[in-house]
Amino acid sequence: MTPPQAPVGAGQVQVHEMLPARVLIGPGAVRLVAGEAARLGARRVLLVAGPSAAEAAGRVAGDLGPRLAARFGRPAPHTPVAVTAEATAVAEEAGADCVVAIGGGSAIGLAKAVAARTGIPQVAVPTTYSGSEMTPVLGETEDGVKTTRRDPALAPGTVVYDPELTLGMPPGLTRTSAMNALAHAVEALWAPDATMVTDALAAESVAGILGALPEVLDEPSRAEPRARLQSAAWLAGICLARTRMGLHHQLAHVLGGAFDLPHAELHAMLLAHVMAFNLPAAPAAASRLSGITGSDDPAAVVARLARAHDGPTRLSELGVPRDALPAMAERVVDAPYPNPRTPTTAGVTELLARAW
Secondary structure (H helix, E strand, C coil), rough: CCCCCCCCCCCCCCCCCCCCCCCCCCCCCCHHHHHHHHHHHCCEEEEEHHHHHHHHHHHHHHHHHHHHHEEEEECCCCCCCHHHHHHHHHHHHHHCCCCEEEEEEHHHHHHHHHHHHCCCCCEEECCCCCHHHHCEEEEEEECCHCCCCCCEEHHHCEEHHHHHHHHCCCCCHHHHHHHHHHHHHHHHHHCCCCCCHHHHHHHHHHHHHHHHHHHHCCCCHHHHHHHHHHHHHHHHHHHHCCCCHHHHHHHHHHHHHHHCCCHHHHHHHHHHHHHHHHHHHCCHHHHHHHHHHHCCCHHHEEEEEEEECCCCHHHHHHHHCCCCCCHHHHHHHHHCCCCCCCHHHHHHHHHHHHHH
């Protein structure tokens, strides 16, 4: 049957489709994870969590009781396929019928990769602001090249947000992880498939992140600003799930895969440079961001936030060779993500040089 066509002159038809997901959010929500696994009918759970989430994982392991079949504690940034093979082998040997991931993007990405290979359901418990838990996107790295794919089956069916799990995040990680979420919302504003819904979510997310982050950095142990920041990051994750990624995310994927760079710090140092590159070609996004930030130069507002990081703030400080920048730019130009300003090798090289 031929699908119906839009009427002539009707303009571009927007399509908004939400992924089916169950979200639990609030203080103490982590204690509900075992119940969520039971609701899925799980009898043998693989628990994935890195060292930074060991305390929360211990509590969940205790709550799972006899449902806990195995644990895997070595998730790695950018989801190397070799690590995924190890974790998948553990899941299969244990007869796992569900995977629970606790941690940042590395743990959640690994759980997605395991679920993609085994077909088992996922429960994601994020402890950072990465947003991966809300998306049907999986990025995997092999031989220094990171590739991404999008499939609704990759998205965790249940996500549990507990702001108390973020109280121990160091200030540096808090800043860069929140700016990672900010990048998701900002890029959604100029995405080619943006809708009224994603525009509203992205604007609310940007305002929430920029409003709550300074409070969290001033008083990291205060629960209420942490909860607001986590909620804003949740909205950013929805934006990332619904809209197509552009130049900012492509640069993070190319550089991160090639040089094994820390994901959140990379997002933090690139975002203002990409905003300066793109906003002249994205007037609607520029207008929204100017309204939110109260500045005619929203990229400068984000740049000040990034420069205040007490860790690396330049690509050079992460060990990226200056002479590698043109080759990275060529990778982008050879297979560009959709972007409001067409990338050229010279233009992207200049952008990267500024970040370097």
